[in-house]
Amino acid sequence: MSLHSSEFPAGAAARPAPLAARAVERAWRSVTLTRAVSLAVFAAVAAFILLTFRDYGISNDELVQHTYGELLIAWYASGFTDDRAFHYINLFLYGGLFDMIAAGLQNHIPIPVYEWRHLLSAGFGFMGLIGVWRLGKLLGGEKAGIVALLLLAFTGMYGGAMFTHTKDVPFAAAMVWSLYFITVLVARLPDLPSWRVIVGLGAAVGCALGLRVGGVFAVFYLLVTVGAGALVFRSVWLPFRLLPRLIVSGLVALAIMAVTWPWSMLPPSNLFKAMGAFNNFSFDLSTLFNGQLVPIDKIPSTYMTEYLLIKLPELTLFGILMALVAAAFSLMRLLRQGAVVEATALHPRRLVAFLPLLLAIGTPIVFTLLDGPPLYNGIRHFLFVIPPVTVLAALGLTAGWRLLWPRSRALGLGFAAVVTALFALNAVSLIRLHPYEYVAYNQLVGGTPGAWGRFEGDYWSSSLREAALDLRKGLDHEEAIAAVHTPHRYKVAVCAEDLQVSSYLGPNVDMVDDWDEADFLLTATNIGCDGAKGMPYATVSRMGIPFATVTDLRAGHKPVGQELPADEDGDDDIFAPSPNAPLVSSLKDAGPQVAKAKP
Secondary structure, three states: OOOOOOOOOOOHHHOOOOHHHHHHHHHHHOHHHHHHHHHHHHHHHHHHHHHHHHHOOOOOOHHHHHHHHHHHHHHHHOOOOOOHHHHOOOHHHOOOHHHHHHHHHHHHOOOOHHHHHHHHHHHHHHHHHHHHHHHHHHHHOHHHHHHHHHHHHOOHHHHOOOOOOOOHHHHHHHHHHHHHHHHHHHHOOOOOOOHHHHHHHHHHHHHHHOOOHHHHHHHHHHHHHHHHHHHHOOOOOHHHHHHHHHHHHHHHHHHHHHHHOHHHHOOOOHHHHHHHHHHOOOOOOEEEEOOEEEEHHHOOOOHHHHHHHHHOOHHHHHHHHHHHHHHHHHHHHHHHHOHHHHHHHOOHHHHHHOHHHHHHHHHHHHHHHHHOOOOOOOOHHHHHHHHHHHHHHHHHHHHHHHHHOOOOHHHHHHHHHHHHHHHHHHHHHHHHHOOOHHHOOOHHHOHHHHHEOOEOOOOOOOOHHHHHHHHHHHHHHHHHHHOOOOOOOEEEEEOOOOHHHHOOOOOOEEEOOOHHHOOEEEEEOOOOOOOOEEEEEEEEEEOOEEEEEEEEOHHHHOOOOOOOOOOOOOOOOEOOOOOOOOOEEOOOOOOOOOOOOOO
16 A cells, blocks of 8 residues: 555656666666665665674663563562562663563573674664655655665664664654554545554554653554544544544553553553653753753753754755655645645545654654753654654655656756765765764764764763773783783773673773772763873774773873883774873763663
């Protein structure tokens, strides 16, 4: 089923066209080629996931999230008596769908637990890509589905976040599938939806609620769209005809939510407590916004909107602009040809079917503008807005092509050249940032280098993995040069969670909290840590931006028994300090962070 209009206006193909133009048209119209491209893109994304999921570091919250999943499993295993999960930090305010799957299968997956979590999270992200492809295909045809898929896969805050944002990306995937089934439901009005659609809708909304209470947004989209459908089809009985099937869908959603988030049903009023808690959630934390550290309860109401504007790829913004142009063009044609004539050409299903997409984009934006909830980490908490925005951009790009190509081959080729250049610009940036694609910014703020120090960077401190591996490589090199028979033990401190570096440092390292005792300090520059002076040992950088640093503290608190060896392997990121090297301290004024779960 698809609601898209014809690929080219009637009569366009009848005009004489050069051989190359006819070849382009044949390729564009080819169903076989379209499906082959779709399969190729999905295969490439799957290969990327399998080849790179080990590259991503452990995020700040993963330890507590995984523990929460284990506690939920323990509640079931104890016969519902071990209720530690319902009192664990603030995580009982979240559904445990992802963490329960991760914890429940960890003993059956032959890879380290956090690599398994990253692979599982990317799997959820892959399902979200399928959902975006299906939604784009439904609203704009197979070409729009492919464009939406490519745009989202090459959006840093989705394609690069799939591995580490283990709360946000699974939730976004569940929400886009909820949006897809809502759109299918209303696109078939006034006919009743199939039971497959009803069960799919319930499962998608239930999974969303089983991850975050924000799944209620999907319920809002559904109710508003059904009400709009009643108006469009002039049937006051339509909602009542739908009610029995919607009740079944609601029961499926509640069952999934109850299993994956049992606290929400013990008693059911807890669901509303969670909604109120997140609307007023705040703690002592500041976020970087336009060069200023702002307390999260004092951020401007435009925080999310501005981050969305500067985090989306340039091509996505261009697609949104083209969608507005196409809408304006259609409106002018409506006025020129006459409202009655044009209205008869537009089936009511097409009018109401686009409403869920617009609601999914507009509702969260309006909510943040009016309510001003405490936010941080940029767009992370509203990452679920990116898939519908991407679908809108894909519809705009395909509409722009269909408007321009039949009217002017030169304009059509110029449009294709602009799209290709913008896509390449973003793709090259993400390749250079790997595996930190999620920090990418567009050229409205000068790209990622221009945004660094002004807006949030590596807030998950995932670059500490690479810093730890650099330190381990450097220490192995030192001991090999010194021909040490008994490996020396080193004390390492980190301005983050110990787990984020201890997992990669090897057996001869002891993690310490007191920096005065440490031989080395590791910190991600986005955090900002102060108080330890030493010599630079290694730096993790991309595009000239320092993501994480390793500082050698040995000379500051005990004599060095021998001159440290120089680096001989040509690795610019690792070097032994010189006695004449300047003392350095890390960047900002925040001390070691206390472990806490972020909402």
